[in-house]
Amino acid sequence: MKGYATKETKEMMPLEYILARNLCEKVFAIYPYDGKTQITTENGKVKTVVVSFQNTKNDELLKLVKSIIDSEEYLINPAGEWKMGGFDADTGLSGRKLIVDNYGPEITIGGGSFSGKDYTKVDRSGAYMARKIAVDLLKARDAKEVFVKLAYAIGKSEPVMAIATIDGTEENLRDYDLSPKGIREFLKLDEVKFVETAKWGHFGRGFNWD
DSSP: OEEEEETTSTTSSOHHHHHHHHHHHHHHHHSOSSEEEEEEEETTEEEEEEEEETTOOHHHHHHHHHHHOOOSEEEESTTOOOOOOGGGTOOOSSSSOHHHHTTOTTSOOOSSOSTTOOTTSHHHHHHHHHHHHHHHHHHHTTOSEEEEEEEOOTTOSSOSEEEEEETTEEEEOOSSOOSHHHHHHHTTGGGOOHHHHTTSOSSSSSOTTO
16 A cells, blocks of 8 residues: 655645546536546646546636646647547546546555545555655655555555655554554544545545545
8 A cells, every 4th residue: 555745735735636536627527427637747847738527618718727727738628529528438446546546647656546445445545644654754854755565464454564755765564553443443434435435535635634
């Protein structure tokens, strides 16, 4: 399981991820259909915006997107306007986009999906804990970015690996109960409504692990 935190944004998430998510939420509020957004940045500046949304007109969608975000290039429904979406058009085994659930395409992720699993599965709870540790260390060390890696073996409650890389320096993790029970209690996972985590990504939205 991987955890990540960065000083790039107030949400401690990658800039391109936050920009894409915010854009998607605003477009979806107007066009509540199947769709996706993608933001490409370079040195903190938006270079390309890609927006594909079902049941939209290119000129209207372009006008809306330009009112939300400035970019050097806009690609609006680049494959053309489209009507068929959702499960009728495109579906996979999990029905989830793992990179979107995590930190976007620039940050490596762990093994399993989150949705469809409860917190007894470390694919989910371990990833949440890794994010929490990354956030804690980012703040405590005034770091620029933190990567956390946890690895577990079936039948063992404690991780077989628990390390953090803080601004390029690796160290072993201590002072956290990283057993599934410890994670559940520390993050109060009994109180989490997991349907909310599935809507707009699992990190950078003010959950207990943020």
